[in-house]
Amino acid sequence: MLVKSVLLFGLLLTISKPLSAQETATPQGLEYCTVCHGSQLKGNSNIGAPRLTQLSPWYVNRQLKNFRDGIRGNHPEDKTGGEMMVMVSQLSEQEIENIVEWIASTESSKPTPSITANPHDGEKLFQTCAACHGADAHGNKALGAPNLNGLNDWYILTQLNHFRSGIRGSEEDDTYGQQMKAASAVITSDQDAADLAAYITQLK
Amino acid sequence: MKNISRRQFLTYVGAVGGSSALLKTSLAMGLVNEDPYSGPVKVTPATGKKKPTVLILGSGIAGLSTAFELEKAGYECTILEASFRAGGRNLTVRNGDKIDEMGNPQICQFDKQENLFFNCGPARIPGHHRRLLHYCKALNVPLQVKANSSKMAYFQDDQFLGGKPKRIIEYHTDARGLMSELLWKSADSSTFDQMLGKEDVEKLMSFSKAFGDLTENGKYIGSERAGSTTDRMLEFPTPHAPLELKAMLDSRFWYGGLLGAELYDWCEPLMEPLGGMDAVVKGFLRNLKKQPTLNAQVKKIYNRDNGVEVTYEKGGKFHTVQADYCFNNIPAYFMAGIENNFTTKYQTALNSIKRGHLFKIAYQMKERFWEKDGIYGGISYSADPISQIWYPSHDINAQKGVLLGAYTWDPKISAMFEALSPAERLKVGAISGEKIHPGYSKNIENGISIPWGRMNHQMGCGMRMSEEDFEKYFHFLQKPEGRHFMIGDQISHHSGWQEGALASSEQALQQLNKLLSASVDQGSKIHVS
Numbered sequence: 001m002l003v004k005s006v007l008l009f010g011l012l013l014t015i016s017k018p019l020s021a022q023e024t025a026t027p028q029g030l031e032y033c034t035v036c037h038g039s040q041l042k043g044n045s046n047i048g049a050p051r052l053t054q055l056s057p058w059y060v061n062r063q064l065k066n067f068r069d070g071i072r073g074n075h076p077e078d079k080t081g082g083e084m085m086v087m088v089s090q091l092s093e094q095e096i097e098n099i100v101e102w103i104a105s106t107e108s109s110k111p112t113p114s115i116t117a118n119p120h121d122g123e124k125l126f127q128t129c130a131a132c133h134g135a136d137a138h139g140n141k142a143l144g145a146p147n148l149n150g151l152n153d154w155y156i157l158t159q160l161n162h163f164r165s166g167i168r169g170s171e172e173d174d175t176y177g178q179q180m181k182a183a184s185a186v187i188t189s190d191q192d193a194a195d196l197a198a199y200i201t202q203l204k
Numbered sequence: 205m206k207n208i209s210r211r212q213f214l215t216y217v218g219a220v221g222g223s224s225a226l227l228k229t230s231l232a233m234g235l236v237n238e239d240p241y242s243g244p245v246k247v248t249p250a251t252g253k254k255k256p257t258v259l260i261l262g263s264g265i266a267g268l269s270t271a272f273e274l275e276k277a278g279y280e281c282t283i284l285e286a287s288f289r290a291g292g293r294n295l296t297v298r299n300g301d302k303i304d305e306m307g308n309p310q311i312c313q314f315d316k317q318e319n320l321f322f323n324c325g326p327a328r329i330p331g332h333h334r335r336l337l338h339y340c341k342a343l344n345v346p347l348q349v350k351a352n353s354s355k356m357a358y359f360q361d362d363q364f365l366g367g368k369p370k371r372i373i374e375y376h377t378d379a380r381g382l383m384s385e386l387l388w389k390s391a392d393s394s395t396f397d398q399m400l401g402k403e404d405v406e407k408l409m410s411f412s413k414a415f416g417d418l419t420e421n422g423k424y425i426g427s428e429r430a431g432s433t434t435d436r437m438l439e440f441p442t443p444h445a446p447l448e449l450k451a452m453l454d455s456r457f458w459y460g461g462l463l464g465a466e467l468y469d470w471c472e473p474l475m476e477p478l479g480g481m482d483a484v485v486k487g488f489l490r491n492l493k494k495q496p497t498l499n500a501q502v503k504k505i506y507n508r509d510n511g512v513e514v515t516y517e518k519g520g521k522f523h524t525v526q527a528d529y530c531f532n533n534i535p536a537y538f539m540a541g542i543e544n545n546f547t548t549k550y551q552t553a554l555n556s557i558k559r560g561h562l563f564k565i566a567y568q569m570k571e572r573f574w575e576k577d578g579i580y581g582g583i584s585y586s587a588d589p590i591s592q593i594w595y596p597s598h599d600i601n602a603q604k605g606v607l608l609g610a611y612t613w614d615p616k617i618s619a620m621f622e623a624l625s626p627a628e629r630l631k632v633g634a635i636s637g638e639k640i641h642p643g644y645s646k647n648i649e650n651g652i653s654i655p656w657g658r659m660n661h662q663m664g665c666g667m668r669m670s671e672e673d674f675e676k677y678f679h680f681l682q683k684p685e686g687r688h689f690m691i692g693d694q695i696s697h698h699s700g701w702q703e704g705a706l707a708s709s710e711q712a713l714q715q716l717n718k719l720l721s722a723s724v725d726q727g728s729k730i731h732v733s
Contacts, residue, residue, distance in 0.1 A: 023503075025520040031501060032306060035286075035660060038541020039503040046537035046555055047663065082623055083658070086307030109543075 024105045027098060032087065042108035043152050048080040053108045054150030056139050057100045062176070064088055064096045071174045075167045111152040113201060115194055122199025128186045129196070137203045144176040148200050157197040160184060164193065241334040244269075245713040248720045250278035259284065259514050259525060261505075262533030263496040264292025266691040266705035268488035269339065270531045273713055275493050282525065283496035284516050286661045290489060290496045292533070293325035293656065293665055294702065296480035303652055304660040310626050313650040314568045314606060319599035322566040322606050323481040324654040325665065326702050327594075328352055328474040335706035336484070340477065343487030350476040351597035353465035354582020360640045361587035364455035369584075369640045370447075374430040375457060377417070378447040381424035384416020392422065461585030461592075469701070476598070484702070502534060504543040507686030515543075529687045531712060535559075535664060536681075536694050550685045556673035557681075557694050560666030561618035561657035565590070565610035565633040569647045572605040577641070588636035589617045609633040609651065613666055613700075622655040629653040666700035667693070682711055689715060 026034055034041065036049035043051030052060070066072035068088045073081030091099075129137070132145035139147035148156065162168035169181030187193050250256050256279050260267045263285040271281040283290075287304065297303060299316040303324070314320040328350050329336055340347055355373035364370070390396065391409045400408065412418065417427035426443035433442045452458070465472060477483035489495060503522070504515035512530035516523055534542070536557035544551070574580075574595050581597025594608035610633045612618055621629050630651040637644035656665030669678065681690050689712040691705070698704030 023522055025522070026501075026517055028520060032660060034501065034541075035306070035538075035663065036541070038538075039543050042541060042543070044538065044541035046540050046559075049541070076623075079619065083306070086658075089307065 024102065024107070027102055030099065030102065033099075038108075040106045040108035041103060043111060043155070045114060045152060045154050048158075050152050050155035051108065051111055051150060052103045053106045054147065055103065056141065056146045057104050058141055059139070059146035060100045060103055061096060062144075064091065064099060066174060066177075068096075069173070071171045072168065072177065074171065075162075077165075078162065078167050081162075081168070110150055111201070113153055113198065115153045115157060115198060117153075117191070117194035117198035119195065119199040119202050121192075122195035122197070125186060125192060125196045126199050128183065129200075132183075137200050144179075149203060151201070153197045153201040156200055157194055160187060160193045160197060161190070241338070243338060244273055244335070245710050245717065247273055247277035247279070247713050248717050255280040256529070257511075257527035258282070259512060259527040259530045260533065261502050261514065261530065262286070262292060262692070263290035264533050264692060264705060265294055265484065265488075265702045266693065266709045267292070267496075267531065267533035268485065268492070269706050270533075270691060270709045270713065271492055271494075272488055273709070279529075281492075281494060282527065283492075283494070284500040284502055284514070285496040285498050286501040286534075288498055290498065291482055291485035293659075293662055294481055294485050295324040295654075296321050296482035297324055297652065298480070303654060305626075305655060306658045306660050306663075308626050308658070310652055312652050315604065315649075317604070318479065319602055320568060320604060320606050321480045322608070322652065323476070324564060324566075324652075325656075326481055326700075327608075328470070328476060329702075330469050330471055330474050332468070332471075333701070333703035335710065336702050337475075339487065339706070340484065343484070343491055345483045345487040346478045347475040348478055348598060349473045351581025351595075352470055352472060352474045352583065354579050354595065356578040356580075357582045357584040357593075357595065358640050359455075359457040359461055359585045361456050362639075363587070364451065364457070367639060370457075371430070372461070372585075374444055375447070375452075375455075375462070377427050377430035378424075379452055379458065379462065381416040381418065381427055381446060382449050382452055384412040384418055385422060385424040387412040388416075388418055388422035456587045457585060460587075461583070464583060464585065478598070502542055505530065505532070505539075505688065506543075506545045507688055512687050529689070529716065531689045531691050531709075533692045535662060535667065535692070536690065537664065537667075546685055546688075549680070553673075553677035553681050554690070556669050556677050557667050558669065559657055559664030560613065560668055560700065561615045561622070561655070562613045562665040562700065563610065563618040563621045563656065564608060564654045565621075565629060565651060566653075567607050567609045567630070567633070567637075567647075567651040568649045569605050569607050570603075570649050571647055572600075572602065573641060573643065573647055574607075575600065584640050586636050586640065588639070589620060590633050590636040591617070593637060593640060604649075609637055610653075618655065618657060621653065622658050626653050668699065682708075682715070684712070684715055684719065687719075 024040065036044060036047045037052055038044045038049070041052040043049060063072060067084045068091055070085065073085040075081065132143045133139055133148055137148040139145050159168060163181045163184035164187055166181060169177035171177065187196060258274050258279050258281045260271050260281055260283040263283050267283055271283055274281050297312040298321045299312060299314050301312045303310040303312060329347070355376065357372050358369035359372055359375055360367065360369040388409055391405050391412065396405050396408060409422070413422065416424055417429055418424055424446060426446040428441040428443050430444055433444060464470060497518070500516045500518045502514060502516045506513045511526055511528045513524060513526045514530065536554040537559055539551065539554045579595050580600055581595050584593040585591070586593065589612060590610035592608065592611040594611065596605050596607070599605065624632065630653065634645040634648055656662060681695055691708045691712045693699045693701060693704035693708065695708040696704030698707065
């Protein structure tokens with residue numbers, strides 16, 4: 001009966017859960033980040049905001065400074081990069097440190113494939129990349145090459161294309177970006193770029 | 205009805221039963237369109253001791269109206285709002301209010317005066333937006349007429365008349381005159397002889413003469429309908445020299461602003477609430493039993509067997525709440541960033557709703573200089589990026605006024621404005637305004653800009669789907685998945701309008717009624733708590 005069933009599930013329960021390892025609270029003032037980058041910074045392709053969980057902390061630090069100092073995101077065609085620049089333009093060294101720490105503490109599910117490409121064809125191309133990023137793409141701090149594992153395929157693809165076209169890596173002060181721009185010459189077609197992104201994404 | 209036409213039949217009915225009988229019969233025969241709106245959906249009332257519970261995510265107009273209707277039917281509603289304020293894109297700013305742009309937060313510096321406010325989101329209500337007008341009445345939100353067009357306002361284009369602004373009435377009158385002259389010529393040179401009889405061709409020529417104010421021999425030489433170069437009270441009127449046909453065709457006004465007041469959603473007269481559009485939000489809040497929980501950002505949404513479970517974060521703490529139903533007013537493009545257990549098809553459908561990029565500027569002007577120029581309300585159109593200048597039609601003759609200094613929904617132009625700093629945007633707007641009103645800039649006391657594509661928790665306005673996605677997903681998204689219903693102007697054909705938001709809420713509540721009646725019919729407890 002209707003009345004009885006109302007009784008079965010009529011409560012609005014508020015459970016104040018203890019924070020589990022999977023749920024890192026958003027530091028005060030950084031709620032803005034999660035609006036685009038999503039819950040636990042899992043990323044949101046609709047906004048063009050990548051997953052940040054798992055990124056190498058030293059790399060996040062460098063990129064935040066690059067965005068802040070106009071070394072990254074300044075190209076007129078880098079729309080989302082430009083949006084990031086505005087977001088971090090006022091950050092102090094300490095604030096950047098805090099953000100890096102927070103990102104490292106988040107845990108979110110790994111992204112699922114979103115592009116149609118052939119990872120097998122990407123494997124060959126990756127040999128060049130592996131020299132710096134490592135065979136499993138886990139990165140190499142000494143060479144300034146970040147971990148690529150756990151990044152969204154669409155984001156890797158966008159960045160590869162940005163390096164190829166010089167939207168990223170053209171600024172004089174962007175040493176590592178310039179290296180990537182040069183290295184991206186190995187990619188000669190859009191299909192190559194997609195295949196490569198697909199290959200990197202499926203690495204464990 | 206043999207041997208008698210429908211019209212004749214109606215005449216008989218009218219004669220016998222009076223006009224009310226005639227109307228009823230006409231409705232039955234489908235001759236008169238019945239008003240499709242008969243008030244909000246009546247939600248199947250809750251029965252039993254425990255009230256069914258509902259979580260409403262987002263306190264935009266759709267969220268507020270859904271809560272209002274559900275509370276009336278005896279449901280217990282909790283509204284979770286991510287922002288520090290309720291209302292979503294129904295945002296009116298006054299002195300001291302925060303404009304929460306991502307990376308560029310601004311504080312409104314308008315003087316602390318009741319008449320100095322700006323509607324950053326919706327700003328006008330046409331007479332056929334019946335749902336919104338219903339709520340304005342039901343919630344005691346007083347309305348006034350808002351002039352949405354002024355024939356005394358201007359059109360300005362650097363590539364037209366050497367950039368000199370043209371009064372809209374002059375442009376209108378000349379455009380009509382020039383078109384009528386062409387029509388007269390065509391009729392005169394037997395273009396229509398196949399289509400019309402001799403008498404009708406003569407009527408057509410008379411029509412074009414009257415329509416365009418042509419001379420006896422079908423020439424347009426300007427018209428006093430557009431005013432006079434002399435004082436019309438003391439002297440015979442002398443019409444302005446008419447536009448050249450070529451100049452008129454080359455100008456960019458005829459495919460833009462010329463039709464501004466001709467479109468159904470902008471057809472005069474329009475209305476606005478007294479004192480700002482947020483009177484609608486306040487009206488809802490006044491009438492809700494439970495106020496929205498602010499600063500509560502949704503992190504997870506899970507459909508469960510008997511309801512929906514939502515986790516939100518507020519002040520660094522996570523809260524997990526459950527309810528029998530969930531109505532989701534969050535912009536759909538955010539859902540990919542919120543943990544959920546939606547089906548792939550549902551999530552893909554949500555992803556198909558794309559961000560819109562509306563942009564507005566408003567200036568506080570130290571003097572209402574436009575009124576000295578004969579403009580009381582309405583819109584001037586510019587071929588510059590600012591596109592439009594809106595003049596307030598409230599508080600006429602006050603000392604100061606807030607003017608809309610730019611309004612564009614062209615994604616490229618909006619992107620240009622979004623990339624500028626708030627101060628730079630105001631400068632760009634001032635330069636264009638100066639072309640229409642010399643001295644414009646020196647009247648600016650302060651200003652604000654609202655790039656909806658960059659506003660915290662909205663990140664867009666005027667959402668859109670590709671035609672293909674629309675075919676594929678729109679009706680799909682109108683239906684709930686489990687007990688989760690998507691609402692908002694995004695789930696309507698009328699994104700960017702409050703009426704669209706209200707229609708989506710109405711549609712979702714109809715779906716709820718369907719769900720309820722289905723489970724009652726089948727005696728199932730799955731869908732009725």
